[in-house]
Amino acid sequence: MTDPSATRTTALDATHRALGATMTDFAGWDMPLRYGSEREEHLAVRSAAGLFDLSHMGEITLTGPQAAQLLDFALVGNLSKLAVGRARYTMLCDEDGGILDDLIVYRLDDQEYLVVANAANAQTVLDALRERQDGFGAEVRDDREGYALIAVQGPAAAGILKQLTAFDVDGLRYYAGERDMVADKPALIARTGYTGEDGFELFVAPEDAVAVWEALTAAGEDAGLVPCGLSCRDTLRLEAGMPLYGHELSTSLTPFDAGLGRIVKFEKATNEGRFVGRDALAAAARKAEDAPPRKLVGLVAEGRRVPRAGYPVVASDGSVVGEVTSGAPSPTLGKPIAMAYVDAAVAAPGTEGVAVDIRGSHEPYEVVALPFYKRG
Amino acid sequence: MSNPEQLRFSKEHEWLSHAEDGVATVGITEHAANALGDVVFVQLPEVGEDVTAGETCGELESTKSVSDLYSPASGEVTEVNQDVVDDPALVNSAPLEGGWLFKVKVSELPDDLLTADEYATFASGA
Numbered sequence: 001m002t003d004p005s006a007t008r009t010t011a012l013d014a015t016h017r018a019l020g021a022t023m024t025d026f027a028g029w030d031m032p033l034r035y036g037s038e039r040e041e042h043l044a045v046r047s048a049a050g051l052f053d054l055s056h057m058g059e060i061t062l063t064g065p066q067a068a069q070l071l072d073f074a075l076v077g078n079l080s081k082l083a084v085g086r087a088r089y090t091m092l093c094d095e096d097g098g099i100l101d102d103l104i105v106y107r108l109d110d111q112e113y114l115v116v117a118n119a120a121n122a123q124t125v126l127d128a129l130r131e132r133q134d135g136f137g138a139e140v141r142d143d144r145e146g147y148a149l150i151a152v153q154g155p156a157a158a159g160i161l162k163q164l165t166a167f168d169v170d171g172l173r174y175y176a177g178e179r180d181m182v183a184d185k186p187a188l189i190a191r192t193g194y195t196g197e198d199g200f201e202l203f204v205a206p207e208d209a210v211a212v213w214e215a216l217t218a219a220g221e222d223a224g225l226v227p228c229g230l231s232c233r234d235t236l237r238l239e240a241g242m243p244l245y246g247h248e249l250s251t252s253l254t255p256f257d258a259g260l261g262r263i264v265k266f267e268k269a270t271n272e273g274r275f276v277g278r279d280a281l282a283a284a285a286r287k288a289e290d291a292p293p294r295k296l297v298g299l300v301a302e303g304r305r306v307p308r309a310g311y312p313v314v315a316s317d318g319s320v321v322g323e324v325t326s327g328a329p330s331p332t333l334g335k336p337i338a339m340a341y342v343d344a345a346v347a348a349p350g351t352e353g354v355a356v357d358i359r360g361s362h363e364p365y366e367v368v369a370l371p372f373y374k375r376g
Numbered sequence: 377m378s379n380p381e382q383l384r385f386s387k388e389h390e391w392l393s394h395a396e397d398g399v400a401t402v403g404i405t406e407h408a409a410n411a412l413g414d415v416v417f418v419q420l421p422e423v424g425e426d427v428t429a430g431e432t433c434g435e436l437e438s439t440k441s442v443s444d445l446y447s448p449a450s451g452e453v454t455e456v457n458q459d460v461v462d463d464p465a466l467v468n469s470a471p472l473e474g475g476w477l478f479k480v481k482v483s484e485l486p487d488d489l490l491t492a493d494e495y496a497t498f499a500s501g502a
Contacts, residue, residue, distance in 0.1 A: 033413075033440075036415075037468065039439070039465075040437050093413065210468075231439055231440060267430075304416070304417045304437075306416065306417065306442065328439055328440075329417075329437070
């Protein structure tokens with residue numbers, strides 16, 4: 001038995017239970033997996049809108065005159081160049097270049113940043129930022145208890161949000177976030193998400209979460225907004241070709257291995273260009289150029305059996321040429337899809353003879369470029 | 377087969393209809409269907425195949441996982457539900473009716489099948 005007190009619940013826990021959600025443990029949090037059919041939730045986000053509780057995500061606030069310099073040193077991105085009100089996808093790496101977490105960083109003010117970490121890695125990120133803060137005039141604050149996070153995602157999201165705020169929703173760019181009011185509650189309104197659709201993430205005080213959730217539910221009723229669990233969040237991000245830590249990303253991979261080398265900025269304006277992992281990442285960048293490691297590709301099934309993380313990818317002679325990192329039936333494509341790291345020799349889209357070993361049966365798969373789905 | 381009171385249940389969450397002419401219908405329970413989530417692929421035994429109580433005879437794929445299908449009785453498979461092969465969502469929408477999986481000419485019934493009440497208690501984890 002696991003200690004029940006070890007499982008954390010969000011401010012919306014009673015709301016989920018009242019909605020009849022199937023709950024699941026996710027990184028120590030009791031989270032909604034789905035409310036009804038995860039396929040219908042997925043399709044609602046693609047065609048209308050979905051409402052998500054993402055309060056398990058880990059928020060860390062950095063403030064101070066050298067908060068920007070600290071982030072340039074601690075992360076792989078160029079966060080001192082981030083404009084106030086904008087957001088960036090970046091990573092925290094160790095000295096060896098291995099990925100400790102992938103992050104979204106919002107610059108809330110000249111001397112204030114919000115770092116959003118994966119639930120499972122939030123403590124690692126907090127510890128790393130604190131270890132790396134020596135000598136910088138910056139405060140690192142654990143804000144995990146300070147926020148509930150509600151996402152409204154899908155083509156109808158902007159229209160729904162507009163009913164609840166005087167804020168210029170249309171004027172907010174993708175990967176931007178600003179503080180304003182939603183349903184008369186203070187909120188950081190961010191145009192970010194993990195679904196491949198237009199959408200918003202609303203950081204609110206936990207005590208305001210139920211009111212904001214209920215206001216969104218009411219405002220979205222006519223547009224077809226439905227509550228959505230983590231199950232469809234996973235298939236949405238998979239279709240959108242977005243990596244998930246613990247699947248496509250891990251400490252044994254560098255951003256270059258994951259095909260995300262472009263987020264590593266070697267030319268930084270601060271700290272004379274020094275940052276944690278720089279040397280290892282420079283070597284990884286050269287290796288990616290000269291002798292590319294396995295590449296992350298998409299696989300689309302010809303049959304109906306679903307590949308799962310860890311299944312081997314095999315060539316026509318049966319030799320193992322890669323490994324599936326995520327796989328699921330794609331509600332949008334109507335067939336199973338997967339992301340996999342495969343040898344460069346079979347990584348080109350259209351490569352013949354690639355199969356996934358699904359419990360001993362070699363099922364044919366087509367190699368495709370990511371993403372599987374791009375919004376029109 | 378719509379009256380669960382007349383069904384028998386296995387601890388692997390299959391149901392089995394009363395076999396008056398020796399042929400029983402097999403499906404998975406509503407509890408199991410809910411736990412699986414949307415079923416997207418079913419692999420069933422073949423007609424004429426001998427299945428053994430408590431042993432795997434197929435599989436069910438859902439969004440999150442793949443689960444083995446266990447036969448709740450021993451015997452020869454006489455029919456499989458082609459509708460559920462074509463539309464696996466029937467397992468979720470009507471697990472006790474249109475989502476039945478296969479029929480088996482029962483040669484032997486295990487003695488540890490549960491009644492509806494016993495299964496409800498078992499499935500609730502009590």
